[in-house]
Amino acid sequence: MTSVIGFGGVCIVVAVFGIFAFILSEVFPLFGKARLHETARVGFPGTSGGIIGLDEWSQLPFHYDGQRTLRFQPVNPAVNRAQQVTLTLPDAATVTSHRFDAEHDRLILGLSDGQVAVFQLKYTSSSAAKGTPVVTGTSFRERLLPLTPGLPVETADYKDAGDRKLVAAIQGKGGDAKLLVTALRQTRSLMGAGQVKMGERIDLTAKLEGQHPERLLIPGSADSLIVGTDRGEVFYLFSKGIGWEVRQHFKPFEGEGRQLGGIDLLLGDVSLVAWNAEGAVRIFSLFVPEGQTTRVFGQTKAFPPLAGGVLHYLPSQRNKSFALANDQVLRVCHATTEGVRASVKLAFRPVDLASDEKNEHLALLDPAGFLHLFEVDDPHPEAGFRAFFSRIWYEGSSKPKYEWQSTSGTDDFEPKLSLTPLIIGSLKGTLYALFFAVPIALLAAIFVAQFMHPEVKKVVKPIMEIMASLPSVVLGFLAALWLAPLIESRVPSVLAISLLIPLLSALLGFAWSRLPIRYRNLLPKGSEYLVLLPVVILTGWVGWQLGPVLERALFVTTTPEGGRIADFRLWWPQVTGTPYDQRNCLVVGFMMGFAVIPIIFTISEDSLSNVPPSIISASEALGASRWQVVRTVVLPVASAGIFSALMIGFGRAVGETMIVVMATGNTAIMDANGHLLLGEPGLGHGRFPLADHWNIFNGMRTLSANIAVELPEAAVHSTHYRTLFLGAMVLFLMTFSLNTAAELLRQRLREKFRVG
């Protein structure tokens, strides 16, 4: 039996620690790097150049030879078969440029006779019950678009954004290069999509300030154009009505000789990736700079240079990752976190690079005509220490931010996973709760432990302890539906009450101590609180009524029309520039105080009561008054215990969930786009990135509330899910270490007085 108990005991203790181990094991993969390994090799015999592409399942890669032949070769010949498609082009023309738009499976060919041919690739799959799907690939010509006749097309791009379609091309070489663009309009009627009409050809060469176009990109919205020139400048042209304007031109790499190696877009088409001959990679994102009204590119990221230069660039079709390759290395980076995810040494000089739609495979073509298929194992590219704890310059924002926004409706959304605002939210709620709870709890504990009659104490203490058992959902409900509307318009009253109560009590104490002893003897020592009960109620009522008076006197705002309104809710935003919410920190702090007061009270009362009576008696014998005893003897001796009480109270408040979920509204901190407001100009006018978050009159989101709200919706083992686990681990570590420190302190104290 002994052993059974022992075994069971050990098991339970191990299991309890398993919690931490389990959460850690869930979090751990977040910090892992990506893994790349070669899984298959497919031969395209007799080819040396050209481009390649992959289907969604990485079963049937294709190779385009640069002229008219498109070949599909199966990875697994037992399941799929090889196919060949000949592209139909005008007889006289040869292909002078080609581009594969993997996101839309489009092959865009520039022809020698000045036309642009757009081919659509189509894969169909009939998936067998298990195993690899059967895939067939075809291609058909979507459009043939004539530009300047007779001039060979050096670079062409085409984007289809539904109603708007845009084709652009660079025709001619070197000094004769011309930039041409044409919009296509499709009429829509009740009968469905109608005829596509080609608009006027516009020659934009003159807009380039005498520079010659070399590179060309059309973002997915098909309303703008990004052009790289021979002098290493990038022009951002925007269509305005029927004309075009240069919205911006900039040099991605300043200085002489720092030539532009190439430019391309990231998934979502709001970030431009530029690299130079030395292999340095920079990312420029579209955002509205402060004080301006239009979106322009600005540098947001820089990556360590890839030794040997960048030969190929490939954006992921699933997230903000991209792959870089040269004749030595294949490197996978993630744009958001500015991190290198993986690097693989290459034994050949790659001819082309391709990836599948799910970003599960990368393919490289070697000069001998072999396609090397790499499996990419990178489940959490957007995670990492940087993503969770540092400021990141997200796409579309005008400066680096700490931000949490885990989900959104679109596919090309950039998850913002900074835990910093959540940690600060937790600390903020805790701070305000302690601000309110600590004075009440400590003062009450001192009174109960030192001044109160022991018989009364036996009743009062359990009453305070019952408060500890009030379910937090009840407190949260009261905070949100009762307290928040109640004090919304009465903030001045709250201020008045919180000032009046201590003031009046102190005054009463002062007056009492000046009374002759025979009056004082009427009230037995230790029952002062009974006198104060009605006084506090009365003061509360007076303060409540005084609030509006104070408001009229102090918190007056002027409206634009010149009227004067006495309303704190308007006054606060006008003076501090930060919002005032109905469900704010004041409410949370007050209600969380209810949860924290009994804990601090109980523990500190215990430690105050445990001060050896001998030293109290000794100091009383020396003629100290009861407060002098407390101040000089009891408090110093019990200080460690009180401190540990504060820490445990802190731990409880940090992890409090339901009160925060309910009383902060949880949505109040989001702006219209669902972003957490943080680092916006407000308190300190944006100079201190985190200052705004400490505003007492707005809401917040805490780690715990965030978990409770988002975890049910997070997909199992996704980055979002694991990040929420990381949040839980942060909470666990915070409270566990605080409590351990408090416990050690208390034990120390106990030992000390046992000896004494």
Next chain:
Amino acid sequence: MKRTASQRKHTPGEIQVWLCAAGLACGLLMIAGLLLLIFGNGVVVFWPKPISEFTVRSADGSESKISGELVKTQLRRTAEGGTKAEIQLFTGNKDAYGLGFRFIDKEAILSESRPEGLMLAERMEYGDALFHPVQLKRKDGATLPASAPEFQGTLQQRLDEGNRLRSRLLHLEKGRIGKINARIKAMELRIKELLAGGKSGTGPEVSALRDRIAREQKGFDTLVAESRQMRARLEEDELTVRLSTGEERTLKTGSIVYCYEPNRLSLIGKLGVFLHHVIEFATSEPREANTEGGIFPAIFGTFVMTILLALLVTPFGVIAAIYLREYASQGLLVRIVRICVNNLAGVPSIVFGVFGLGFFVYGMGAFIDGGTRIPLPPMWWFPVAIAFLVCLTGSILLAVQSPPAGAESENRRGFGTRLKPIVATLTVFLGVLTLFQCPYFHGFFSSSLPTPTFGTGGILWASLTLALMTLPVVIVATEEALAAVPRGVREAALACGASKWQTIQRVVLPSALPGVMTGVILAMARGAGEVAPLMITGVVKLAPSLPLDFEAPFIHAERKFMHLGFHIYDLGFQSPDSEAAKPMVFATTLLLILLVVVLNLAAISLRAHLRRKYQASAF
């Protein structure tokens, strides 16, 4: 010259003492205020309130009447900057007015009266109705005017009949039709399983099953027809009513649950209505997105979960405490373990919820449903399994060999004792690996996948999570109780020749029992009030069935359940009409607080009893 104490006219530090007293007074007032607030608002919900009829002048000068129950009076800020008094009125008749509440400026009210004939009807849909009855129309066209003396009796009789019919309908739809549904579903699953198996010779069984499904379907159809008939009967009788606005409407008597005339009630009558409301609240199912009716499923769910929690936490907590206090050598390691266990009590509940979701629901639940996701290849699994068996045998051998109780002399605490925890840990680790990575187990509910059975939140997982969360409470309380058992008692038992386990079992544990119970009750109180971990491990706003019923296997550990605390959250924050839900929230809150406070008081009194007992035995 320095003044000495005797020369002082007043004691120094009195101000501080009074400040301390103010702190205590604030604390006490806060608790009292909170409890009073909840109690007041909670009880008032059930008490019938008078209904007033107001004559109101609208902006265009016309007069109209509206009746309702006064909710509150408040000040409204006007556009000009001044304030105006307005009242909030619960008008009911959501179907007629569109809203259940209305704000009226106080100065617009011309007169107020309390007509005795005004009736309040609680309905199945659209909340309460407030009206003057006009006549009762039977299905045969016979009418009975409200002025007739037998009107009240007849109406009451029709309502009773309707309520009876509804309960029969409920029994029919949930009970009999539900059972047929379950049978059909089980058979369809079996067919799917057979077909997926792809084995030959299953044809006859499949067709037999299909026949049986067809037969069941026939029975199903007759029952559905019967229920449709009953529903039609509920629609038969009509009550014509006149609203205060003057509009005439007809209500089906079958849709009215309860009806009374609030302004005519005597005190006894009010008490009757009050009791009716309380009983309905505690025993009936919720209606209208939980804002009306009762909360029986939530009470029951909380009860079952708390009991399950107590059943799970008690043995584990007690065993761990006995081990830590009685068996483990009290060295540094045990001290560390003890501190850690204590501090687990301070870890936020949501962290346990996260663990519960990850480990129990997505780990163990998914495993029970469909086996392991990534099994060990057999060539790895077999060695692991063998290693596990070896370790298991080893730990059993070590256990058998261990010294008899009480004879822990220094020389026996050698190699074996040191080895024990290591071997035990290894055994557990390998056991988990063997079990959870088994390539030959494909789950008990794989046929119903991808619909999860255990792989989604449920009452078992919720209880387990909360059990884990409250484990430290029980361990700490039990340890304290064990430590409080006087040494003399143990020594006496040992001196009588009892082994260590016999001493613990017969002497120590019984006298520590009140302490253990205190711990368990405190754990139950904490578990009953906790919501955050439940939100992610299996609580729902409306559960179709109870976790414990008369259908085999009686305890449905995989079912989702309703919970009082979550009910509060859901009603207050997810409800479409949170203003209408407020009374229900207060009533539910009152119930939850009562539950938690009663549990706590029980624990506190037990503790006090325990203290007295040991204080006495010390002499």
